Amino acid sequence: RILSHGLLLSEYPPGTPIQKFQFLERNRIIAGLSSSLIIVEAAKRSGTMNTASHALDQGKDVYCLPGCPTESFFTGTNQLIAEGAIPLLDPEEVSKSIRLNVDKWESRLL
Template sequence: MNQTIARFAAERLPVEFVHHYLSGTLDTYYASSAVLRKVERAKRNTETYTNFMTWEDPLFPTRLLVIPNPPYCLFYRGDLEVLHERTTALVGSRELNRISRPLVEFLHPLIEETVSISGGAKGIDGLVHEASLVRNRPTVAVLGSGFSHLYPTAHGPLFDKIERTGLLLSEYVPDTPVKKFQFLERNRLVSGLGDRLVVVQGREKSGTMNTVSHALEQGKTVFAVPGSPLDRLAAGPNRLIEEGAIPLTNPDQFLNDLMIVR
């Protein structure tokens, strides 16, 4: 059964189809000709996948079972147990400036006391993962391609370190190449895996704001690190605060509010 679900994932079959397949109600599901073609290709697929879990696996992260458009198959490298700890999704711009690294360092109490979740990209994502590793804390990178096409390639050594002490996750089968839209798709998993979302930096229109949209749809509390109105990478967080996000100016108080004893 699990191999069948993984082959469905390889064809990117819609989650509604998988729901009906697992519940034995396909006769009530209207499948378009495009979906039917994918089903036929999945049936002909003889690939045997490893290091993956499906909805029916007890290790599947329960946080992702309740989000809109949940993944039904996840490929992984590393330690799944880290997902049982408190988590914080930390996201931000791929573009960095002189204040980016100090801002991530400023958030060290969150990184030290919760498992950091980010997207493995250049910029803030990479700084978050690095800060976690330096402090011997597990971190989770949610990738937008398959493990045979890790992106960005410059983060190869970083991904190796994350795999040894934390977790790499992808909803894409290993041979899935890099495609731009997949990074927007994976954003819902970054926010979904976090108990809360923290926006470190970002322009008003960016992939970071796309992750915020997913977090709000998922009912997650969004925090934003305020910045100077002269800093273009603070425009996103500042706008979020204007719209109701919680300004994060004291990470220690943040942890106290979460009843975490440091």
């Protein structure tokens, strides 16, 4: 039914007004639903960094595309790589790792 009709997932009841702080709370849910996180760009202070923090806290693999250190939208990804995130250098290796994670989660569901 979800495949044909979609799904709305929220911690708030329908009709709740949108508040700025809810976007950071939403990032925790996004990280929780993901088997891995791939970050292409992130400023040092951004919602993406918040999502990455949740993913790391949850033991998820975080992949980051390294970028020019003088560009503000790569300061976060470069920082995450320096702190242990997996550099996104070879799409094939990422694909293999994500497939292993999916297989792991699928086996838990069976």
